[in-house]
Amino acid sequence: xxxxxxxxxxxxxxxxxxxxxxxxxxxxxxxxxxxxxxxxxxxxxxxxxxxxxxxxxxxxxxxxxxxxxxxxxxxxxxxxxxxxxxxxxxxxxxxxxxxxxxxxxxxxxxxxxxxxxxxxxxxxxxxxxxxxxxxxxxxxxxxxxxxxxxxxxxxxxxxxx
Amino acid sequence: xxxxxxxxxxxxxxxxxxxxxxxxxxxxxxxxxxxxxxxxxxxxxxxxxxxxxxxxxxxxxxxxxxxxxxxxxxxxxxxxxxxxxxxxxxxxxxxxxxxxxxxxxxxxxxxxxxxxxxxxxxxxxxxxxxxxxxxxxxxxxxxxxxxxxxxxxxxxxxxxxxxxxxxxxxxxxxxxxxxxxxxxxxxxxxxxxxxxxxxxxxxxxxxxxxxxxxxxxxxxxxxxxxxxxxxxxxxxxxxxxxxxxxxxxxxxxxxxxxxxxxxxxxxxxxxxxxxxxxxxxxxxxxxxxx
Ligand SMILES: Cc1cc2nc3c(=O)[nH]c(=O)nc-3n(C[C@H](O)[C@H](O)[C@H](O)COP(=O)(O)OP(=O)(O)OC[C@H]3O[C@@H](n4cnc5c(N)ncnc54)[C@H](O)[C@@H]3O)c2cc1C
Ligand code: FES
Ligand code: FES
Numbered sequence: 001x002x003x004x005x006x007x008x009x010x011x012x013x014x015x016x017x018x019x020x021x022x023x024x025x026x027x028x029x030x031x032x033x034x035x036x037x038x039x040x041x042x043x044x045x046x047x048x049x050x051x052x053x054x055x056x057x058x059x060x061x062x063x064x065x066x067x068x069x070x071x072x073x074x075x076x077x078x079x080x081x082x083x084x085x086x087x088x089x090x091x092x093x094x095x096x097x098x099x100x101x102x103x104x105x106x107x108x109x110x111x112x113x114x115x116x117x118x119x120x121x122x123x124x125x126x127x128x129x130x131x132x133x134x135x136x137x138x139x140x141x142x143x144x145x146x147x148x149x150x151x152x153x154x155x156x157x158x159x160x161x
Numbered sequence: 162x163x164x165x166x167x168x169x170x171x172x173x174x175x176x177x178x179x180x181x182x183x184x185x186x187x188x189x190x191x192x193x194x195x196x197x198x199x200x201x202x203x204x205x206x207x208x209x210x211x212x213x214x215x216x217x218x219x220x221x222x223x224x225x226x227x228x229x230x231x232x233x234x235x236x237x238x239x240x241x242x243x244x245x246x247x248x249x250x251x252x253x254x255x256x257x258x259x260x261x262x263x264x265x266x267x268x269x270x271x272x273x274x275x276x277x278x279x280x281x282x283x284x285x286x287x288x289x290x291x292x293x294x295x296x297x298x299x300x301x302x303x304x305x306x307x308x309x310x311x312x313x314x315x316x317x318x319x320x321x322x323x324x325x326x327x328x329x330x331x332x333x334x335x336x337x338x339x340x341x342x343x344x345x346x347x348x349x350x351x352x353x354x355x356x357x358x359x360x361x362x363x364x365x366x367x368x369x370x371x372x373x374x375x376x377x378x379x380x381x382x383x384x385x386x387x388x389x390x391x392x393x394x395x396x397x398x399x400x401x402x403x404x405x406x407x408x409x410x411x412x413x414x415x416x417x418x419x420x421x422x423x424x425x426x427x428x429x430x431x432x433x434x435x436x437x438x439x440x441x442x443x444x445x446x447x448x449x450x451x
Contacts, residue, residue: 020164064269067169130263
């Protein structure tokens with residue numbers, strides 16, 4: 001019963017950690033690396049609170065093993081802000097009051113950023129379909145969807161023509 | 162979750178050795194979206210996880226109009242619908258892989274895992290059956306092929322022998338004037354388990370059905386090949402009356418149970434409705450008119 005050494009890149013920085021093969025990436029992020037922004041809701045893939053980006057696509061970190069992160073590029077909610085300023089998606093969620101308790105928010109923001117990177121101008125249907133794997137028990141979703149739309153507008157205004 | 166060991170073979174041979182060396186105690190780990198959930202719930206006691214995602218043959222996705230599609234067993238859903246050529250050639254496969262869980266699940270979940278997990282409700286399996294997919298399976302003892310309709314043998318049980326690995330799925334090239342479709346019924350818009358589902362494929366010639374296959378989800382102990390429903394179409398005119406016959410045959414073939422998701426009677430009716438709708442869409446995709 002030996003722990004495994006894993007080398008990975010988290011939020012742009014090379015990181016090494018020791019973990020048990022049964023530990024999820026979510027546990028490793030929170031307990032070994034103290035990156036507690038990523039939340040645990042269900043621990044079985046349904047709620048999306050644990051969403052992180054792994055090699056360019058979003059995954060539920062509760063259903064990824066820490067050992068599977070070997071050689072991967074991981075982006076968590078802690079890696080979304082740009083320097084000292086918030087990302088447009090974060091600003092839009094704050095201004096649009098797209099959160100109450102906030103447990104779902106890191107997952108929604110990581111997922112939304114990934115959506116807007118590949119589809120800068122999504123329809124409401126596309127937004128709801130993309131975010132179907134993210135559950136929120138507080139807001140009723142409407143403010144979340146409006147905030148995603150607001151973020152999309154701002155990012156498009158910013159984008160060089 | 163109980164203690165597990167983890168191995169990450171980089172070749173098929175190394176993976177088969179890992180299975181042989183841990184006979185009965187090793188499980189293949191693809192996306193883990195079924196396996197890790199089951200292990201945490203104590204429903205799978207394996208001591209060794211063999212991560213199959215770094216084996217080249219299991220990551221292959223190659224298509225040509227002459228050869229069809231070879232899909233490695235570990236290729237995740239997002240890579241499949243991210244490929245324009247594959248999406249254009251096999252829209253019914255895209256119907257299914259874009260509704261497995263949500264975006265995050267699709268970032269991990271593989272078609273091979275959906276098939277090997279052998280759930281009656283598995284959304285891709287009816288498509289594999291309808292498209293006549295052949296599964297390539299290998300072990301230290303050699304390689305064999307299994308038709309998609311013979312792969313699932315009981316709820317959660319597949320046709321693989323101990324030490325056998327699903328390597329790839331072979332999709333025949335789409336025939337001229339053919340079309341296929343998968344639809345399922347769930348009470349929500351997304352993220353739910355099929356109450357029933359229908360995967361169909363049709364080939365048209367001179368205003369008639371020249372070939373057709375129908376498979377159903379969630380209405381039998383395994384995904385169900387409703388052979389009679391396809392046969393009811395062959396030779397008949399491309400017409401609503403022919404489709405109604407096939408829908409009735411699908412309903413008759415279903416062997417559903419009552420459970421929390423729906424009653425058996427409701428599921429039988431769904432089989433008729435979903436088969437009809439899927440066939441109508443498949444005819445349209447084949448370029449036919451009803
Ligand atoms: C939140 C959530 C929503 C879901 N929604 C759906 C849905 O809508 N529709 C649906 O059909 N499913 C759904 N699923 C189930 C699951 O995501 C799918 O069945 C998925 O395709 C499984 O693939 P995987 O790569 O994750 O398999 P894994 O979990 O890695 O493997 C599944 C099983 O197959 C075995 N296995 C995998 N690959 C091989 C191989 N090459 N050779 C031999 N054995 C192998 C494993 O050992 C394991 O027993 C959902 C799951 C979750 C958690
Ligand atoms: S904690 Fe991972 S999806 Fe809910
Ligand atoms: S704000 Fe509470 S779960 Fe979404």
